[in-house]
Amino acid sequence: MASDRDVLPDTVKPTNYNLKIFDIENGGSYNYHGCVMISLDLKKDTKEVVLNANQLEIKESSISVDGAEHRSATDSSLDSKKNRLTISFDSTLPAGKKAVLKVKFMGTINQLMAGFYRSRYKPTVPAAKSIARDEEYHYMFSTQFESCDARRAFPCFDEPNLKASFDFSIEIPEDQVALSNMPEKDVQPGKKEGTKKVSFEQTPIMSTYLLAWAVGDFEYIEGFTKRKYNGKPLPVRVYTTRGLKQNGQYALEHAPAVIDYFSEIFKIDYPLPKADLLAVHEFSHGAMENWGLVTYRATAVLFDEESSDQKYKNRIAYVVAHELAHQWFGNLVTMDWWSELWLNEGFATWVGWLATDHLHPDWDIWGQFVSESSSTAFGLDSIRNSHPIEVAVKDALEVDQIFDAISYLKGSSVIRMLSSHLGVETFLQGVSEYLKEHAYGNATTTDLWKALAKVSGLPVDELMDPWIRKIGFPVITVAEEPGQITIQQKRFLLTGDAKPEEDETTWWIPLRLQNGEKSESAALTTKEDTIRDVDDSFYKINKDTAGFFRTNYPPARLAKLGAARAKLSVADKVGLVGDAAALATSGDGTTAGFLALIEGFQDEASYHVWSQALAGLANIRQTFSEFEDISKGLKELALKLVTPAAEKLGWKFAPNEDFLTGQLRALLIAAAGLAGHVDIMVESSRQFEDFTINEKKEAIHPSLRSAVFRISITAGTEEEYAEVKKEYLNSASIDGKELALTCMGRVQTEDLGKDFLDFLFSDKVAVQDLHYGSSSLAGNAKMKRLQWEWIKANWEDKVYPRLSGNMVLLERYLRTALNKFASNEVQDDIEKFFEGKNCEGFDRGLGVAAGMNRSGAKYKERDVELVREWLGAHGYL
Missing domain, CATH: 1.25.50.20 (Zincin-like fold)
Structure with a gap:
């Protein structure tokens, strides 16, 4: 356990959850009841079990050790600020034994787009009779657990490295549909008339934030992968509320192809027996990568050829790819702690665009990436109030604010820079090695660097450490002399006034110099250097704007590059314009x-x-x-x-x-x-x-x-x-x-x-x-x-x-x-x-x-x- 983290005690470790949700109120208070039985390995002698819960009413708790009869808790207390539930017992639970903790609880299906929540929508066709509704809206129910909201839905060990398998069942009206991470295992009559109990297959071991379920008046369209998984094509479905399923066709054209593409480049088959995409009417994020049941904001997965703006095609293609990338990078292998969130999001962003480029080579994706992703990251990272890509997170409740352009977009930009330097094939080979070594477990940034160093023969950790653990990024200032240029790096700030103590980092900067008709792959590893034999008629630093840095050319050179832009790629031109605008703001240009x-x-x-x-x-x-x-x-x-x-x-x-x-x-x-x-x-x-x-x-x-x-x-x-x-x-x-x-x-x-x-x-x-x-x-x-x-x-x-x-x-x-x-x-x-x-x-x-x-x-x-x-x-x- 890292000393700089405020985490649950390491006295017990969960191995399986058997979670049952029932007695859902389809209106009024929207309360529901639940019972969770958590299989535990007892790691240390203890008289109490501490886990996470938030805004849940705990009805009763008990525990059994090595199959003995359950004994009731003597006390349970909830620390609402820390979301910690402490369940106490009258005698010691001995280390080395296995136990099953049983907790009965009640929760509320909220409207906060966090935990187990309800989304309103206006129906377009007649709906199932049992659907929750008011005078104006109908409601669907779904979950959003990342980063720390599984604890809003049920008591659990809500930390990413406390992985376990899940058995899940839910009681719902007979005329509605329930979805979860895995396929249906069984459907039985519910305890109440007009209900059914839907049980799902056991999940692989995974983090709590990836568990998901949804209930509503759903319908779907279905497609299949071209590749076979366990001997047969994989079923891929897009689910919507009734009347909208035809608008999932565009996403369905992409998802199976993306799954096949990732299975090939990661050299690991998609790990689950199905892939569902669900449109959720109210959603705080763009989408969420729940394993096997990815949830999306409607505009990130639905498209109407007659009435939708074409720009949403680009959004859907990318977001579908981003979330499916997580099925490997994030779900199969998960960051060890939230400080390494960028491992999930930076990689999924880059490889999401890689897949989009694979499917749509005519979209000039890397020009878009520079114009949108890198540009946004540059903007946030060029102020003093930025943060490193890998930022210390003491308490998991702090993590939501780092789901930002640094984790996603600077993270993906430096991955693009590294992959361009190593070569995309070499980079992906290292990723494959990393995924295979840590499958169904947790990993750190260092683990990824080790895998990449192994396949490339380069000291990747040393090269990338400043990019990941230091704040900001550099600007290279170019000074010209006949036949040579002198280049100098310093930290770039929009205010243009980096103090000496703010400019102590020396970044490894892959220059990717376009020198006349030649391309050269030199790197700047000191604060200043000179490059000789430079073609005065035409040169450009940072070919295809693959590096995450600004370049400040002399005014005459900037004008020459503008005049010679026919020689530049779209990404080059975008970078040139973006640099000029930012340098004007800072006063460097x-x-x-x-x-x-x-x-x-x-x-x-x-x-x-x-x-x-x-x-x-x-x-x-x-x-x-x-x-x-x-x-x-x-x-x-x-x-x-x-x-x-x-x-x-x-x-x-x-x-x-x-x-x-x-x-x-x-x-x-x-x-x-x-x-x-x-x-x-x-x-x-x-x-x-x-x-x-x-x-x-x-x-x-x-x-x-x-x-x-x-x-x-x-x-x-x-x-x-x-x-x-x-x-x-x-x-x-x-x-x-x-x-x-x-x-x-x-x-x-x-x-x-x-x-x-x-x-x-x-x-x-x-x-x-x-x-x-x-x-x-x-x-x-x-x-x-x-x-x-x-x-x-x-x-x-x-x-x-x-x-x-x-x-x-x-x-x-x-x-x-x-x-x-x-x-x-x-x-x-x-x-x-x-x-x-x-x-x-x-x-x-x-x-x-x-x-x-x-x-x-x-x-x-x-x-x-x-x-x-x-x-x-x-x-x-």
């Missing part, structure tokens, strides 16, 4: 250099490059939004930049048009319309009126709804806002609610802004979606300030009560609401407001907002006159 670079991108054809360029420009517009003349000039620049490409693509989607062309069209139409392109605004208004007033749902292509809604609300009045609100309330489209909320925050008046915030916190909006609304206010400085004032006024009555039941949701909302103010005044006010309040569970999110706001304020103060000067000199003012 210049805003003028970034604006001049993207000004030459009018003829760019890549969606991912455009996405990165417009994101960089949007950040500048947001930073300087309080200056009316600069805002006007940047809007003119945006309009000039996107007009040729937007007009060339037009509004119409051609039959069999490739995916990325469609995504680029949506991006450019939105950008042009919001920048004031008259013809696009007029056409947008026409389509919006047809769609809303005339109720012609075919008037707007599904992939252009977001663009048309945003343009219409931004340029419109209360009428346009009201129509999009109506769309949120009544949309039959799977993605309709998410899309509407991301547009409604484009309102321009204080009255509509207040109405939107009141609406967001009404019972009409699911709490899982609040952050979509919050982030949609980010583009308008006035609306962001309004939201902050609203939060202060409504913190005690609305914000905290609505979200504090699930701190993941509260922290996510505050990260989006309080971020990117570019104002020390507002940040001072935020800190003053939260001073003295209990911020446990969202303090890290406040720290991230502080870092972003302080760096933005410094950037604004430093560059305001320089930006104004550049815009004037280039005819935009």
Whole structure:
């Protein structure tokens, strides 16, 4: 037991759970009863058993040792703060014996999207008679146990390295369906009339957080793998509530192929006899990798060819792959403790994109990865309030806040960097060795490095240690001399002011130098070095942006690379633009250099490059939004930049048009319309009126709804806002609610802004979606300030009560609401407001907002006159 962890006593070890759930109330209190019999190995003499429980009522407890008659507990006490249940007995339980602990309990099916909970939805077809319902909604029941919420559903040893097998049964109405990790074993009549008891096959040994079950009016579509597992194809099903199963077809086209792909590259067959994917109507995360029963937010697994935005195809393909990767990396082999969460999430993110690239080579996945995953990780890791990839977690209850861009996206970015250096085949061979050695057990980061070192012959631990255990990442600054360059590494901060004590790390940096027509694989292992024989006509560091670092070129070289971008891959171009934007913010580069670079991108054809360029420009517009003349000039620049490409693509989607062309069209139409392109605004208004007033749902292509809604609300009045609100309330489209909320925050008046915030916190909006609304206010400085004032006024009555039941949701909302103010005044006010309040569970999110706001304020103060000067000199003012 690690001394730096607050964990359960090591006096006993669970080996099996026999868990029965019964007497579920389908309404009213939503209580249920349960009985769990836990087989234990007694490791030390003890008179008590300590395990985890949270918000459960313990009815009675007893224990038997070596098959003797059960003896009742003399006492049981629950420490609600630590979620520890202590069960005491009148005589010693002797070490070396086997015991069975029996606990009868009662719990509640909550609405917190944690533990055993209920999700509301509006039925589209007649439902089973027994379904829980109220006047407006029907309900399904499911579980979400990661990281520490199995204890909300039943008493258990809720730590990742206390693995055991599970036998599970549940009593449900006869006309409903029950699902769990394993296939059904048996169905018998229940104790109550009209019920049935569904029992499931025993699971392999696994962590408590991976146990899952669900109950509802479910139906499914089924497919099979091409490979055979234990002599036959593996059944793969997508489950939904009744009336939606046809929308699981796209996910079903991917899941069997992904399972086969991972079985091949890991050289280990998928370990379970079935693979189920379940759409859950209310879900705090994107998906959860429960072994054999993966649960998903609806928009991450369901797609309607007639009404869904095409961008969700990309999301579904990736999320399905990410969660199925966990069936091996996370489920078969689990991190030893939550401090190594990145082992699960960083790897699943990288290999999820690897599988997506395998199935969709035309999507240019690694350009997207740099534009989205690496870019987001860079943003969070470039503030002082970041944290190392492997971060100390003393108490498991702290872990939710590190399910963030560092664990997922920086983790996956450094894995991509290492795999590029070792070679993907060599890397995957090491992963296979790691999985085989630790199958059905737990492992550490060091264990993975050992396996990779064995197959590569390189000191992987030594190379990667700073990347995993140190905070931040480097920027390489390039100085040129004829025929050679000098490169220097230092820690990159958005504020551009790393102190000596913050810059003590020397990273191993694989340079992947493109030198003329040659590619070279040198590495920087010191603070400074010189590279000779460099082709002055063309060179680029960090080929394909495979390394997790920024590169700061001299201004003339940056301009030359922009002019020579035909020689660069999409990932290279995305990295070049992203670096220039970040270096402008930090002061290592210049805003003028970034604006001049993207000004030459009018003829760019890549969606991912455009996405990165417009994101960089949007950040500048947001930073300087309080200056009316600069805002006007940047809007003119945006309009000039996107007009040729937007007009060339037009509004119409051609039959069999490739995916990325469609995504680029949506991006450019939105950008042009919001920048004031008259013809696009007029056409947008026409389509919006047809769609809303005339109720012609075919008037707007599904992939252009977001663009048309945003343009219409931004340029419109209360009428346009009201129509999009109506769309949120009544949309039959799977993605309709998410899309509407991301547009409604484009309102321009204080009255509509207040109405939107009141609406967001009404019972009409699911709490899982609040952050979509919050982030949609980010583009308008006035609306962001309004939201902050609203939060202060409504913190005690609305914000905290609505979200504090699930701190993941509260922290996510505050990260989006309080971020990117570019104002020390507002940040001072935020800190003053939260001073003295209990911020446990969202303090890290406040720290991230502080870092972003302080760096933005410094950037604004430093560059305001320089930006104004550049815009004037280039005819935009």
